[in-house]
Amino acid sequence: MKIAGPQRAVFSLVITILTVLVLIAVVFPVFWIITTAIRPFPTISVPKFELIPKNATLEGFRWVLFESSFFLWLKNSLIVSAITVTLTLFLTILGAYSFSRFRFWGKESFLYGYFIASQFVGAFGITALIALYAFLARLGVINSLIILALIYTSGGIPFNTWLLKTYFDTLPKDFDEAALMDGASFLKVIYYVFLPIARPALAVVALFSFMGSWSEFILAQTLLGPENYTLPVGLWGLVGRWETPWNHFAAMAILFALPIVVFFIIAQRYLVAGLAQGGIKG
Amino acid sequence: MARPISRPASIWHTRLALLFLIPGIVFFLFFNLYPIFYAINMSFTNTSGYNIIGEINYTGIANYKELLTGLGSRFFYVVVRTLLFMAVSVPLKVVAGLAFALLLNSELLKGKGLWRGLAIVPWAVPAFFSILIWRGMFAAGEMGTINQLLKMINLRGVNWLFDTTNTFIAYNIVEVWLAYPFMMTMILAAMQSIPPDLYESSSMDGAGTWAKFRHITLPLIKKPLLFATTLTSIASFTMFQIAFLMNQGGPARTNELVMVHGYREAFHSAGLRYAYAASFQVLVSFMIIILIILSLKASRLTKEE
Amino acid sequence: MATIRLENLYKKFGDVHAVKNVNLEIRDKELLILLGPSGCGKTTTLRMIAGLEVPSEGKIYLDGEDITYTHPKDRKVSLVFQSYALYPHMTASQNISFPLMMKRTPRRKMEEQVKKVAVLLKIDHLLRRRPKELSGGERQRVALGRAIVKEPKIFLMDEPLSNVDAKLRVYLRAEIKKLQKELGITTIYVTHDQVEAMTIADRIGVMDRGELKQVSTPEDLYNNPQNLFVASFIGSPPMNLINGRVVEDSGRFFFDEGAFRVEIPPKLQKICPPLIGEEVVLGIRAEDVVLNGDGEINSALVSVEPLGYETLLILKAGRSVIRAITRGLMPLIEEEVQLSFKKEGIFLFDKKTEKRCV
Numbered sequence: 001m002k003i004a005g006p007q008r009a010v011f012s013l014v015i016t017i018l019t020v021l022v023l024i025a026v027v028f029p030v031f032w033i034i035t036t037a038i039r040p041f042p043t044i045s046v047p048k049f050e051l052i053p054k055n056a057t058l059e060g061f062r063w064v065l066f067e068s069s070f071f072l073w074l075k076n077s078l079i080v081s082a083i084t085v086t087l088t089l090f091l092t093i094l095g096a097y098s099f100s101r102f103r104f105w106g107k108e109s110f111l112y113g114y115f116i117a118s119q120f121v122g123a124f125g126i127t128a129l130i131a132l133y134a135f136l137a138r139l140g141v142i143n144s145l146i147i148l149a150l151i152y153t154s155g156g157i158p159f160n161t162w163l164l165k166t167y168f169d170t171l172p173k174d175f176d177e178a179a180l181m182d183g184a185s186f187l188k189v190i191y192y193v194f195l196p197i198a199r200p201a202l203a204v205v206a207l208f209s210f211m212g213s214w215s216e217f218i219l220a221q222t223l224l225g226p227e228n229y230t231l232p233v234g235l236w237g238l239v240g241r242w243e244t245p246w247n248h249f250a251a252m253a254i255l256f257a258l259p260i261v262v263f264f265i266i267a268q269r270y271l272v273a274g275l276a277q278g279g280i281k282g
Numbered sequence: 283m284a285r286p287i288s289r290p291a292s293i294w295h296t297r298l299a300l301l302f303l304i305p306g307i308v309f310f311l312f313f314n315l316y317p318i319f320y321a322i323n324m325s326f327t328n329t330s331g332y333n334i335i336g337e338i339n340y341t342g343i344a345n346y347k348e349l350l351t352g353l354g355s356r357f358f359y360v361v362v363r364t365l366l367f368m369a370v371s372v373p374l375k376v377v378a379g380l381a382f383a384l385l386l387n388s389e390l391l392k393g394k395g396l397w398r399g400l401a402i403v404p405w406a407v408p409a410f411f412s413i414l415i416w417r418g419m420f421a422a423g424e425m426g427t428i429n430q431l432l433k434m435i436n437l438r439g440v441n442w443l444f445d446t447t448n449t450f451i452a453y454n455i456v457e458v459w460l461a462y463p464f465m466m467t468m469i470l471a472a473m474q475s476i477p478p479d480l481y482e483s484s485s486m487d488g489a490g491t492w493a494k495f496r497h498i499t500l501p502l503i504k505k506p507l508l509f510a511t512t513l514t515s516i517a518s519f520t521m522f523q524i525a526f527l528m529n530q531g532g533p534a535r536t537n538e539l540v541m542v543h544g545y546r547e548a549f550h551s552a553g554l555r556y557a558y559a560a561s562f563q564v565l566v567s568f569m570i571i572i573l574i575i576l577s578l579k580a581s582r583l584t585k586e587e
Numbered sequence: 588m589a590t591i592r593l594e595n596l597y598k599k600f601g602d603v604h605a606v607k608n609v610n611l612e613i614r615d616k617e618l619l620i621l622l623g624p625s626g627c628g629k630t631t632t633l634r635m636i637a638g639l640e641v642p643s644e645g646k647i648y649l650d651g652e653d654i655t656y657t658h659p660k661d662r663k664v665s666l667v668f669q670s671y672a673l674y675p676h677m678t679a680s681q682n683i684s685f686p687l688m689m690k691r692t693p694r695r696k697m698e699e700q701v702k703k704v705a706v707l708l709k710i711d712h713l714l715r716r717r718p719k720e721l722s723g724g725e726r727q728r729v730a731l732g733r734a735i736v737k738e739p740k741i742f743l744m745d746e747p748l749s750n751v752d753a754k755l756r757v758y759l760r761a762e763i764k765k766l767q768k769e770l771g772i773t774t775i776y777v778t779h780d781q782v783e784a785m786t787i788a789d790r791i792g793v794m795d796r797g798e799l800k801q802v803s804t805p806e807d808l809y810n811n812p813q814n815l816f817v818a819s820f821i822g823s824p825p826m827n828l829i830n831g832r833v834v835e836d837s838g839r840f841f842f843d844e845g846a847f848r849v850e851i852p853p854k855l856q857k858i859c860p861p862l863i864g865e866e867v868v869l870g871i872r873a874e875d876v877v878l879n880g881d882g883e884i885n886s887a888l889v890s891v892e893p894l895g896y897e898t899l900l901i902l903k904a905g906r907s908v909i910r911a912i913t914r915g916l917m918p919l920i921e922e923e924v925q926l927s928f929k930k931e932g933i934f935l936f937d938k939k940t941e942k943r944c945v
Contacts, residue, residue, distance in 0.1 A: 008390070011390050012390040012391070012392060015385065015388055015390045015391050016390075016391055016392045016393070018385070019385050019386070019391055019397050020397075022382075022385070023397060023400045023401060026400070026401065026403065026404065026459065027400055027403050029412060029415045029416060029419060029459075030403055030407060030412075030415075032415060032418075032419060032427060033415045033418075036418070091305055091306040091309060092306065094302040094303070094305065094306065095302060095303050095305075095306040095307070097302060098298075098299045098300075098302035098303045099303070101294060102294055102295065102296055102298070102299030102302075103294050103295045103299075104295060104296070104299040104300065107299075110303070110307075116574075116578075117310065117314070119513060120516065120570075120574050121314055122517075122520070123516050123517075123519075123520045123570045123574070124314070124318060124567055124570065125520070125522070125541075126520075126522060126541045126544050126545050126563060127317070127318060127321050127544070127560075127563035127564070127566070127567050128313070128314060128317035128318060128321070129317075129545070130321060130544065130545075130548045130556055130559050130560055130563055131317035131318065131320040131321035131324060131560060132313070132317045132320075133548070133549075133556070134320070134324055134329055134334060134556045134560075135317065135320055137334045137335065138334060138335060140335070150309075150313065151313050153309065154309045154310050154312065154313035154314055155310075155313065155314060157306050157307075157309060157310040158310060161306060172670060172672070174668045174669075174670045174672035175672050175674065177637075177639050177659075177666075177668070177672065178666070178668055178672035178674075178733075179674075179685070179689075180293065180639070180659050180660060181637060181638075181639075181659050181660065181664070181665065181666045182660070182685050182686035182689055182733070182737070183660040183686055183689035183690055183737075184660070184685075184689050185660075186296075186298055186302075188689065192674075192685070192688075193674055196674075196676040196677075197674070197675060197676055211408075214408075215408030215409075215410055215411070216410075217410040217523070217527075218522065218523070218526075218545075222549060232408075232410050232411075235410075235411070235414070236414075236527075239414060239417070244418065246418055249414070249418075253411050253414070253415075256408075256411065257407055257408055257411050260406070260407070260408050261406045261407060264405070264406040265399075265406065268402065268406070293638065293639065293641070293658070293659065
């Protein structure tokens with residue numbers, strides 16, 4: 001039975017109000033960090049609840065830009081992310097093309113393995129971290145941005161390869177064959193034909209690997225020394241056991257998280273599509 | 283000049299395929315699988331922060347023995363605590379995800395696009411960053427925002443992160459906040475793939491809202507829901523960031539989940555006992571593998587129905 | 588000079604025989620069409636010549652040289668795809684010059700050649716556009732341009748006109764024929780459209796279920812089908828095929844349908860003795876069915892399909908359906924009609940081997 005007329009309008013209003021209330025609660029922490037960034041003093045808040053802080057100021061941002069090590073950490077973060085993105089693209093493009101186009105023995109098993117790995121690799125992160133730490137310490141290469149980028153890249157390979165492969169599968173094979181007939185080698189097919197056509201999917205892979213490396217904290221915090229701190233590690237350093245300069249923290253956190261949030265919004269539907277696919281295939 | 287290629291089954295069937303794949307696979311295995319074996323090997327030694335660049339000796343199963351029978355070992359406590367966290371947080375996440383999905387999929391809701399966008403905000407913000415925000419909001423006494431809000435509705439403030447049970451509750455709140463967008467998105471995607479004529483025809487047959495949910499929605503989203511639940515269960519079991527960033531599994535290490543415990547044994551304990559931590563992680567990894575196998579079995583069972 | 592020879596060509600995909608024992612010689616400067624219903628193996632054959640598939644058995648020769656396992660790019664062969672496969676991110680000019688770029692042709696020479704081809708195809712004003720901004724016919728020409736610019740020895744075309752509308756198709760197929768003759772490039776062209784095949788081919792190879800059924804000129808295929816498949820596939824409406832037996836009656840041979848008898852024409856009489864009592868199929872084209880008052884076959888009119896200038900009658904005689912084309916006489920539905928078959932239009936096929944009896 002369908003609810004009709006004025007009764008329906010009332011239900012609709014109730015549901016909408018309910019949704020808005022729930023979402024206000026959900027988004028509140030984000031709102032809180034933004035207001036905290038413009039508070040005039042470093043305490044977490046005044047003893048009484050204030051929705052909008054009195055005497056709002058940009059002092060927190062001034063401190064971040066001029067008195068903190070923000071730019072050193074930013075530089076390190078950018079180095080790690082740049083290496084991660086480049087290497088990820090290089091490795092996943094080749095792998096995804098191979099999975100999408102070639103027929104070879106064991107392909108289905110490899111694909112299944114990649115799928116499983118892409119879903120569960122995170123579960124062994126700490127185990128791998130302890131071993132990697134010991135292993136790298138023995139080699140004496142712990143405190144290295146490049147090694148960190150290599151580790152980031154490796155963890156994302158299955159997911160990103162899978163993502164790219166499902167996109168490559170949608171491109172007609174005629175393109176490859178035409179290029180092969182025209183005298184291109186497979187590498188040239190990929191370079192001249194595939195990469196330009198698959199640009200949106202490549203952008204998504206680039207975004208995901210960027211976001212992953214940009215906001216990773218545990219590995220970076222464990223492996224890196226102060227001169228190599230990335231932004232998340234630097235941020236973590238601001239958080240004290242008893243006292244935290246929350247306005248400084250909030251200002252820096254906003255500068256750090258802003259690109260991620262923007263990128264996430266751009267890439268969101270691809271992430272959802274990838275997940276949904278995984279749900280169906282798994 | 284025509285150059286014969288060696289007996290191919292097809293140009294698409296080529297050794298090049300493996301050549302393209304191998305760099306990625308090798309790379310992945312080297313940093314993700316090899317360390318697991320390295321950890322297994324290390325768990326039989328006395329590797330620690332003090333002899334890491336010196337001489338390391340094999341000590342047999344000493345680490346495991348200490349882990350399972352040693353007086354100071356907190357193995358069982360940590361595992362039980364983690365299972366408890368799983369048992370509480372997983373149902374909460376599923377219910378929250380389902381509730382959000384139903385709400386945001388309701389035909390009575392106005393302005394769906396905007397609300398759906400807002401609902402995944404917790405997913406969009408890097409977890410590392412939002413957990414620290416929660417840490418700030420859970421601050422003790424009158425300084426914590428949550429306590430201030432409680433006071434506004436005439437409730438007593440809570441000493442959140444310095445009390446074992448309250449900390450556990452806080453972990454669950456943050457975990458649900460962080461993970462429901464994933465559950466919701468999976469469920470929404472499944473709901474949106476249900477053809478609307480099913481609902482229309484059931485309306486013709488006189489089905490009410492509950493009957494529609496029970497007999498159409500639920501059976502049709504069961505598979506992705508189960509898949510998402512298994513993934514999120516493993517995420518709960520291996521949860522590290524929340525406990526570590528909120529108060530490092532405190533107070534007094536009473537809320538250490540397995541991953542935090544392993545990490546702290548390795549890097550925050552006085553002995554820097556990597557090998558001992560590795561043996562702990564090896565046992566935990568076995569449990570994770572069992573969980574994964576069970577969850578794959580579960581999702582395969584529903585597939586055959 | 589460019590000839591192709593296919594020798595005992597087989598292609599298996601798993602358990603499926605896509606191509607079975609194809610032997611074919613394509614002559615210099617010829618336009619040969621591979622014609623058949625979908626799944627008959629014509630495209631697979633083309634792809635093997637292109638080098639995109641490798642035969643399971645057999646050999647492919649280009650000018651006597653074995654190219655069976657040669658890489659596609661080394662074959663001096665161009666392929667026009669059904670989808671055109673124009674690279675969407677490149678302009679028409681970049682698409683056409685792509686093969687030259689792969690050969691590291693100097694820029695000056697590349698531009699010259701693209702220009703030449705564009706003028707030939709009358710697309711020189713479209714060179715800056717991307718495929719998205721081109722009409723179906725224009726895309727077709729760009730795809731042709733990309734194939735021509737390589738100066739291939741052999742042109743391969745895979746249903747190149749299936750993506751353009753009916754009107755344009757008639758125009759383009761004449762253009763392709765003209766172009767092929769102008770350039771004098773040996774061409775193999777795959778289509779399922781027999782009108783297209785009949786109008787432009789020098790010779791047609793008819794394929795069915797992986798086998799090459801008959802290779803001949805369009806006229807010869809129509810007038811002398813060698814087997815039941817070609818008889819039923821070529822011509823519109825298709826040839827009437829009537830099941831029956833050969834019987835002897837006082838020294839003469841007849842085709843006996845059960846409900847009616849037709850005397851076997853004199854030139855076929857001599858092959859009849861071994862066929863007595865055997866199941867055969869009589870083939871007769873619709874235009875060779877005569878409607879007249881004193882015909883030997885009684886039939887009833889089932890339906891009428893006006894074709895414009897002519898009218899197609901569908902009649903039932905005994906167990907058989909017979910189509911006839913008429914211009915004058917116009918019977919009523921369910922009216923009885925007397926038929927006869929023109930003697931010179933009668934074919935006999937062996938029911939078991941499906942081959943024509945001659």
